[in-house]
Amino acid sequence: MQGMGESCPFEFNFDEATFKVGDVVSYRVTGSLSDFPFVGTLLEVHDDYVVISADPDDPDSRMRGTRESRPIVDEAEIS
Numbered sequence: 001m002q003g004m005g006e007s008c009p010f011e012f013n014f015d016e017a018t019f020k021v022g023d024v025v026s027y028r029v030t031g032s033l034s035d036f037p038f039v040g041t042l043l044e045v046h047d048d049y050v051v052i053s054a055d056p057d058d059p060d061s062r063m064r065g066t067r068e069s070r071p072i073v074d075e076a077e078i079s
Contacts, residue, residue, distance in 0.1 A: 005057045010039055019045045025063055027052055031075035038073075 013023040023066045028034065043062060044051035050071055053062040063078065065071030 012039075016067050016069055016071075017069065019050060021045060024050065025071060027071040027073055029073050029075050030042075030079060033075060033078070035069075 003044060004072065010024050010026075011062050012026050014026070018026070019042055021042055025040055025042060027038050027040050029036070029038060031045045038054065040052035040054050040063070042050050043053050043056070045068070048067055050065050050067050052065050052071060052073065053061045054063070061074045065073040065077075
C-alpha cells in the first residue's frame with residue numbers, strides 16, 4: 001500500500017489524450033463494483049471509447065469503457 005513504505009507496482013496513464021494500445025489504466029465499474037478500483041491494459045483506443053483487458057493474455061477479456069482519465073466500464077461488460 002502506498003504510504004506504508006511500499007510503492008504502487010503499476011504505472012498508470014491518466015491522460016486520455018495520450019492513451020495508446022498497451023497502456024496500463026485504472027478503471028472503474030458501474031453498479032455493485034463502483035467502490036473498487038481496477039487495473040487493465042488498453043487493447044484498442046478510439047475517439048470516444050477504449051477497449052480494456054483485465055488479463056491481456058486472455059483473448060476473451062475485453063470490456064468497452066469510456067475514454068477519460070479513469071475509464072468507466074458498465075458492469076454488464078464484465079465477464
